[in-house]
Amino acid sequence: MTEQEIISSLENKFNFLKEKIKLQRARRLWVEVEMANFPEVLKYLRQSQNFYQLLTITGLDEREAFAVIYHLSDGTGLVLNLKTKISRETPVLKSVMDIYPPAEIYERELVDLLGIKVEGLPPGNSYPLPDGWPAGQYPLRKDWVGVSCLDEEKKNV
Amino acid sequence: MFEPDDVKIPIGPQHPALKEPESFLLTLRGEKITSASVKLGYNHRGIEKACEGRNYTQALYLIERVCGICSHSHSSAFIQAVEELAGLEVPKRARYLRTIVGELERVHSHLLWLGVAGHEVGFDTLLMYTWRDREIVMDLLARISGNRVNYAMNTLGGVRRDIGKELAGDILKALDTLEERTKYYAGIATSEPTLIDRLSKVGYLSPEDAVTLGAVGPTSRASGVDQDVRRDDPYAAYGELDFKVVTDNHCDVYGRTLVRVGELMEAYKIVRQALRELPDGPLTVKAPRRIPAGEVLSRYEAPRGEDVHYVRANGTENPERVKLRAPTLANLQAVSKMLEDRYLADLPIVVAAIDPCFSCTDRLITVTGDQEGTMNWEDLRRYSIDWYKNKGVDFSRMKIKL
Amino acid sequence: MGLVKKIVTWARIKSPWIIHFNTGACNACDIEIIAALTPRYDIERFGMILKGSPRHADVLVCSGPVTRQTECRLKNIYDQMAEPKFVLAVGTCACSGGVFHDCYSVKGGIDKAIPVSAYIPGCPASPKAIIDAVVKLLATLDKGG
Secondary structure: OOHHHHHHHHHHHOHHHOOOEEEEEOOEEEEEOOOOOHHHHHHHHHHHOOOOEEEEEEEEEOOOEEEEEEEEEOOOOOEEEEEEEEEOOOOEEEOOOOOOOOHHHHHHHHHHHHOOEEEOOOOOOOOOOOOOOOOOOOOOOOOOOOOHHHHHHHHHO | OOOOOOEEEEEOOOOOOOOOOOOEEEEEEOOEEEEEEEOOOOOOOOHHHHHHOOOHHHHHHHHOOOOOOOHHHHHHHHHHHHHHHOOOOOOHHHHHHHHHHHHHHHHHHHHHHHHHHHHHOOOHHHHHHHHHHHHHHHHHHHHHHOOOOOOOOEEOOEEOOOOOHHHHHHHHHHHHHHHHHHHHHHHHHHHOHHHHHHHOOOOOOOHHHHHHOOOOHHHHHOOOOOOOHHHHOOOOOHHHOOOOOOOOOOOOHHHHHHHHHHHHHHHHHHHHHHHHOOOOOOOEOOOOOOOOOEEEEEEEEEOOEEEEEEEEEOOOOOEEEEEEEOHHHHHHHHHHHHHOOEEHHHHHHHHHHOOOOOHHHHHOOOOOOOOOOOEOHHHHHHHHHHHHHOOOOOHHHOOOOO | OOHHHHHHHHHHHHOOEEEEEEOOOOOHHHHHHHHOOOOOOOHHHHOOEEOOOHHHOOEEEEEOOEEOOOHHHHHHHHHHOOOOOEEEEEOHHHHHOHHHOOOOOEEEOHHHOOOOOEEEOOOOOOHHHHHHHHHHHHHHHHOOO
16 A cells, blocks of 8 residues: 555544644654554554554653654555653553564563553563663663662772 | 473573573473573663763764674664654765675675574584685675774765775675675585475474564565565665565575575675666765754664664754664564474574574573573583484585585 | 693693683674684684683683673673683773763673783774784793793
């Protein structure tokens, strides 16, 4: 499907997406949705628009909130970047492993590096921080500038 | 379902006295693996965060060192993103030069892999031969860039080094030699029963699983998945060059071997064409220090598969966010599946066949103790070689002639 | 030097056993270390043999910076080696932490965890530089070190 066809399908299916889909350049679409609408949009993209590959998930600290971007591919070279936002005070996401099994490792990164709680993740090894990493320290948060205990270790070593 | 006969074995780099988690946790029934889980993160250095505290030039230097095999891949994927954010049009000559270095990197990486695969199955002669040939490419890369690894070819807006007529001529001559050697390895791979036996039906990944589990690169192309970022989402000069995407239908380690050998042959063609058609012109365009706010998703077909970089700029000299997803991370999730219901003896080559960033396997080559139930990689490799020797697969009987 | 020590030293110079440990970096140095074993450089002509066990090794060849994840393991391997033992820090990261020195999981160069006998800078350190360091180290051994 062409970029335009995808945009049209999405706009027809979801009213709230009208005029909201950005065609950045050939093969690059960007869509932002509210968390309330996110699950059905994701399902639609997966089932009806053939976005069967999840390239990765990017989590960012935008200071007022956390943004989470799901980078989806339809195997033709086209990437649709689906963004949503969650509260910074109580950051919670639902796992999308049931739709995209590879999501597990990318969601674990969000847990370790941003302190986002991902519901539905099976028990398993955390990734990527080392064991013994002090709890409550989330390096990718903008207000994380190092941890005094880590700095102390560096000095003492 | 965990049965009383099942034995759990951790495989990893740790000393049993240190209660640390394992790299692979396998559940065995007899000699077969019933389940495998992988623990990652040993290589975590905090690069993404570090980029936020650096300007784009410093970040470029850092990102090139994410991986010492595909440094140009990471460097290019990143700089492409920044160039897109800055709205720069990279000169044609620069794009061709990036492509040439990128394909030479693919050549060195695949030859390296052939050697490592040989080593894993007990065919060390192959390691010595391929790594000897690989030195030809290392010499070329060192002549082009000044370094054997970490070429620092890229700068924001283009490339920093040129390839003159004399060097181009030498590259072409070297490619002839490499092509002849590669044909020889292809011959061994397709006609030597010992090697075929050893690699066939091992590490099976169905086409459906390859897609569902998100495998990339030669690992997925060997399961018939016809995807390659160079063709599907062209970057650098690939949109202007002719090349084949190599796929195979064996779905196993043998298939992955064939795909990589095929990609070597294609790489020689691509470099020849790029040198022949190398356009005149500047090497760079002027680039700003402050990059306008925006976000970009960049993709690159590294030797191991698709490398994904996300970059967000905020109008300053430093990136707001850099996110990298290297191909090995995508492929490691398929490895657990490949190991299920397979023999323990297959683990070394199955893991090696996704061509993991060498450090993943290297990390497993450290020492552990003699405690029952713990194994280190070297023990496992030897066990694997002996296991197959008992089945008649013995590389010491193979004669490889120059 | 006593006779036994002399024989042991001679044996060590003729055929030092090495063990390789990568603490966690990009692997470029690891590949150059292994390249040193391949025909172009052929470090084995100096009698160096890559061994798996620290108990039998004379030289610990380290690449990569010391990270939180690997510090204990590195110290443990070093402790298992019998004297006399030598440590080579291969590559800029192993020497000083290199480009990762200020990353949050990196502590610094190898000498933040264990004593280092020789520093081989380079990003990566080339096989020639590695061989050069090994030869110099062996020469120190020869002088009765």
